[in-house]
Amino acid sequence: HPVLFSHRAPRRVAIIGGGDCGTLREVLKHPEVEHAVQIDIDEVVTRAAELHFPELCASNADPRAELLFIDGIQWMKDAAPNSLDVIIVDSTDPIGPGEVLFTPEFYRACHSALDDGGMVVQQSESPLIHMAILERMYRSLQAADFADARTLFFPQPIYPTGWWSATIGAKNCRLDDFRSADVAARAFETTYYNAEIHRAAFAQPEFFRKARASWLAGR
Numbered sequence: 001h002p003v004l005f006s007h008r009a010p011r012r013v014a015i016i017g018g019g020d021c022g023t024l025r026e027v028l029k030h031p032e033v034e035h036a037v038q039i040d041i042d043e044v045v046t047r048a049a050e051l052h053f054p055e056l057c058a059s060n061a062d063p064r065a066e067l068l069f070i071d072g073i074q075w076m077k078d079a080a081p082n083s084l085d086v087i088i089v090d091s092t093d094p095i096g097p098g099e100v101l102f103t104p105e106f107y108r109a110c111h112s113a114l115d116d117g118g119m120v121v122q123q124s125e126s127p128l129i130h131m132a133i134l135e136r137m138y139r140s141l142q143a144a145d146f147a148d149a150r151t152l153f154f155p156q157p158i159y160p161t162g163w164w165s166a167t168i169g170a171k172n173c174r175l176d177d178f179r180s181a182d183v184a185a186r187a188f189e190t191t192y193y194n195a196e197i198h199r200a201a202f203a204q205p206e207f208f209r210k211a212r213a214s215w216l217a218g219r
Contacts, residue, residue: 003088003121003168005179006175007118010086013088014039014076014113015027015037016073016089017092020046021057025058034064035066036064039068040072046069079109081113083113087118087120101122102122102137110169111145111169117171120168120169121167124165126163127151127163127208137149146170147172148170150167150175151168153201
């Protein structure tokens with residue numbers, strides 16, 4: 001929800017990964033979204049989710065939804081320029097096959113596919129033990145010519161440290177504001193997210209603020 005409410009008009013959304021379809025379900029709660037395509041290489045994951053976790057797949061039959069079971073990295077490389085508003089990378093950790101999703105080459109493909117004001121968001125591990133990964137992401141987003149990058153923090157008790165993050169890259173725009181009035185007027189219920197949480201999630205502890213400033217300065 002934070003990235004969709006940060007974008008001025010998120011009509012065209014791509015989800016890389018996310019085979020359990022939970023992200024797709026949440027994306028399609030936003031009435032502004034006209035088309036959401038989920039690209040996951042493993043169809044078995046989606047079919048298993050439909051069978052065992054049908055609540056996650058409640059929006060699979062939505063006419064705005066498109067499910068593709070192909071290589072998301074190649075799909076992104078082949079995407080038409082300026083054809084997307086938001087890219088959500090719902091991927092595994094940056095090891096093995098998932099490592100390429102954290103590289104400048106992948107972010108350049110995302111940058112090309114995004115329209116002006118477009119945004120890409122991706123989980124970015126724990127700032128307590130994975131600062132090297134976060135630094136690499138920031139430097140890769142810079143190398144791919146994203147104008148701004150911000151990290152939001154949230155509790156995730158089942159992951160290491162219990163404190164997790166996601167990082168947003170913005171094309172030709174800043175991430176200084178969000179559609180707070182639309183958050184307050186949203187037509188769907190949330191358990192955790194609201195305007196106050198949105199603002200608070202971007203608050204930076206001092207160690208991270210200093211590190212981020214250094215990364216953005218190229219040091």
